[in-house]
Amino acid sequence: xxxxxxxxxxxxxxxxxxxxxxxxxxxxxxxxxxxxxxxxxxxxxxxxxxxxxxxxxxxxxxxxxxxxxxxxxxxxxxxxxxxxxxxxxxxxxxxxxxxxxxxxxxxxxxxxxxxxxxxxxxxxxxxxxxxxxxxxxxxxxxxxxxxxxxxxxxxxxxxxxxxxxxxxxxxxxxxxxxxxxxxxxxxxxxxxxxxxxxxxxxxxxxxxxxxxxxxxxxxxxxxxxxxxxxxxxxxxxxxxxxxxxxxxxxxxxxxxxxxxxxxxxxxxxxxxxxxxxxxxxxxxxxxxxxxxxxxxxxxxxxxxxxxxxxxxxxxxxxxxxxxxxxxxxxxxx
Amino acid sequence: xxxxxxxxxxxxxxxxxxxxxxxxxxxxxxxxxxxxxxxxxxxxxxxxxxxxxxxxxxxxxxxxxxxxxxxxxxxxxxxxxxxxxxxxxxxxxxxxxxxxxxxxxxxxxxxxxxxxxxxxxxxxxxxxxxxxxxxxxxxxxxxxxxxxxxxxxxxxxxxxxxxxxxxxxxxxxxxxxxxxxxxxxxxxxxxxxxxxxxxxxxxxxxxxxxxxxxxxxxxxxxxxxxxxxxxxxxxxxxxxxxxxxxxxxxxxxxxxxxxxxxxxxxxxxxxxxxxxxxxxxxxxxxxxxxxxxxxxxxxxxxxxxxxxxxxxxxxxxxxxxxxxxxxxxxxxx
Numbered sequence: 001x002x003x004x005x006x007x008x009x010x011x012x013x014x015x016x017x018x019x020x021x022x023x024x025x026x027x028x029x030x031x032x033x034x035x036x037x038x039x040x041x042x043x044x045x046x047x048x049x050x051x052x053x054x055x056x057x058x059x060x061x062x063x064x065x066x067x068x069x070x071x072x073x074x075x076x077x078x079x080x081x082x083x084x085x086x087x088x089x090x091x092x093x094x095x096x097x098x099x100x101x102x103x104x105x106x107x108x109x110x111x112x113x114x115x116x117x118x119x120x121x122x123x124x125x126x127x128x129x130x131x132x133x134x135x136x137x138x139x140x141x142x143x144x145x146x147x148x149x150x151x152x153x154x155x156x157x158x159x160x161x162x163x164x165x166x167x168x169x170x171x172x173x174x175x176x177x178x179x180x181x182x183x184x185x186x187x188x189x190x191x192x193x194x195x196x197x198x199x200x201x202x203x204x205x206x207x208x209x210x211x212x213x214x215x216x217x218x219x220x221x222x223x224x225x226x227x228x229x230x231x232x233x234x235x236x237x238x239x240x241x242x243x244x245x246x247x248x249x250x251x252x253x254x255x256x257x258x259x260x261x262x263x264x265x266x267x268x269x270x271x272x273x274x275x276x277x278x279x280x281x282x283x284x285x286x287x288x289x290x291x292x293x294x295x296x297x298x299x300x301x302x303x304x305x306x307x308x309x310x311x312x313x314x315x316x317x318x319x320x321x322x323x324x325x326x327x328x329x330x331x332x333x
Numbered sequence: 334x335x336x337x338x339x340x341x342x343x344x345x346x347x348x349x350x351x352x353x354x355x356x357x358x359x360x361x362x363x364x365x366x367x368x369x370x371x372x373x374x375x376x377x378x379x380x381x382x383x384x385x386x387x388x389x390x391x392x393x394x395x396x397x398x399x400x401x402x403x404x405x406x407x408x409x410x411x412x413x414x415x416x417x418x419x420x421x422x423x424x425x426x427x428x429x430x431x432x433x434x435x436x437x438x439x440x441x442x443x444x445x446x447x448x449x450x451x452x453x454x455x456x457x458x459x460x461x462x463x464x465x466x467x468x469x470x471x472x473x474x475x476x477x478x479x480x481x482x483x484x485x486x487x488x489x490x491x492x493x494x495x496x497x498x499x500x501x502x503x504x505x506x507x508x509x510x511x512x513x514x515x516x517x518x519x520x521x522x523x524x525x526x527x528x529x530x531x532x533x534x535x536x537x538x539x540x541x542x543x544x545x546x547x548x549x550x551x552x553x554x555x556x557x558x559x560x561x562x563x564x565x566x567x568x569x570x571x572x573x574x575x576x577x578x579x580x581x582x583x584x585x586x587x588x589x590x591x592x593x594x595x596x597x598x599x600x601x602x603x604x605x606x607x608x609x610x611x612x613x614x615x616x617x618x619x620x621x622x623x624x625x626x627x628x629x630x631x632x633x634x635x636x637x638x639x640x641x642x643x644x645x646x647x648x649x650x651x652x653x654x655x656x657x658x659x660x661x662x663x664x665x666x
Contacts, residue, residue: 002542002636004525004598004606005602014565018604021607021611022607212335231338266596266631266633267628268388269337269348275348288354293355303335303597330664
């Protein structure tokens with residue numbers, strides 16, 4: 001196993017310490033229990049946004065703590081849900097008196113632990129609502145999931161709901177915006193190589209030199225099928241077609257196109273995939289009016305990519321354009 | 334070879350088309366000859382900044398075209414210098430009447446082709462100055478180089494000289510700022526794995542399962558030595574110690590610490606390296622007052638990292654903080 005780590009047990013904490021030192025004006029690391037919040041703490045009167053989940057998907061979620069996105073993020077061990085206690089403490093740290101929205105990716109452990117934390121927070125008089133992101137069209141149930149998995153769409157939910165909170169929407173309205181993103185976003189991914197969880201020390205699955213996995217999950221969970229290595233255009237179409245069919249988009253609609261890297265894929269390849277995805281959308285009469293290309297939700301060093309399409313209306317587009325100032329996404333500041 | 338590409342001959346163009354479509358408000362792609370310039374073209378009265386070199390190091394250089402950094406970037410084929418013609422045309426596109434600065438990484442082909450292009454531009458009455466970045470302390474001469482190679486420091490030169498041009502410095506002053514960065518920046522890198530050039534189809538070099546290469550170049554050129562796989566702290570010290578010795582820093586000085594990923598390394602590992610590098614600098618009495626962590630100058634899908642240290646004075650720090658609005662680096666806008 002070749003990784004830039006020391007003791008596999010300490011990777012999350014050592015990395016977060018570096019993260020905190022690199023972005024002292026934006027974030028603060030709370031080590032016990034472990035969560036990340038905005039450097040300036042909760043914003044009075046604003047709905048707080050909290051997300052979290054297993055580590056290994058960086059920059060998700062801690063990279064999105066800051067103005068216009070999250071108020072706190074809760075990293076678990078690698079590919080392991082955080083327990084209710086840090087989620088509760090992060091919720092308290094994010095509470096500015098207007099309630100807190102939990103943004104949860106649809107994995108069994110995450111859903112359960114966020115629910116428990118929400119109950120504990122309610123017992124301390126913090127109003128909590130939760131939304132569950134389940135944008136992965138690849139499979140219905142999976143290794144860690146009942147129902148669809150939450151993947152790339154999560155980044156868009158955090159950005160857009162974060163903008164709604166920042167402009168002063170109340171908790172119901174912010175939750176409503178988040179639900180509207182969830183209802184209009186779909187994703188699918190591909191793995192060219194597997195990734196290795198540090199404390200496991202060996203790849204989570206095997207892929208032959210000439211095969212790839214279509215519909216991969218962000219923990220390397222099985223996808224739809226394995227196919228021989230193919231050209232980028234064919235792979236792009238195999239990801240995009242089910243996304244568009246599930247989203248039931250109509251000609252003339254505006255969409256955000258998000259091509260995401262799994263961690264080990266060069267940026268140049270993501271732009272190449274983006275280029276063909278843009279052509280496919282154009283041929284279907286869709287307008288790519290917003291875009292995002294880069295490694296925003298990853299699976300350690302896995303090579304591969306995912307494609308996410310979000311149907312936009314004017315309000316969602318406006319919230320997407322709103323200023324954001326986080327370690328991993330920064331615009332209009 | 335597993336890559337998200339179609340025909341290996343077309344990877345640069347297909348990727349740049351996607352890049353242009355993803356950032357239409359920032360950049361424009363000129364296909365024949367191939368270069369990237371700001372969407373709005375040259376800025377009247379401002380010194381123009383042009384850089385370029387072989388592709389495969391994305392987001393360098395095209396990702397840094399925009400307000401506060403470059404006016405144009407010239408991508409060659411993968412790991413291959415661009416010819417004088419596109420450099421000349423990019424120089425003309427970047428010329429706002431105040432002259433053009435060429436920022437050249439110290440590789441034989443780049444230096445030669447930028448020199449030729451500069452002569453051609455002078456013949457068309459454009460004043461050109463050039464600076465050559467040679468921050469890699471690993472080796473003196475190398476596969477593609479006489480003298481030291483230009484690596485991570487290039488990103489800092491482009492950012493800081495770009496800010497000087499944006500505030501209205503004349504050509505001599507902008508070149509002077511660039512030279513001052515070059516005089517105060519040093520880097521060294523490590524490869525955990527090799528990378529594969531698309532049209533070659535096989536890794537550029539071999540590394541055993543348990544060895545890494547200290548002092549690697551960004552094209553996989555040989556470094557100082559190979560060692561058995563080690564912990565991140567030890568690797569960090571092996572990179573940072575020669576950098577600091579060469580830079581001859583004194584206690585109490587302020588530095589910018591830049592931990593760069595080679596393309597296939599997870600962000601979490603870069604922050605972990607940053608964390609220990611910060612400790613090492615702190616123990617030596619240095620103040621890390623600015624930082625950059627991410628994959629900003631890469632070698633395709635190579636796993637590995639480089640560490641760059643820039644000695645800061647107040648002017649360089651101020652120019653580092655100035656607004657920048659490019660596809661790959663965005664702040665204060």
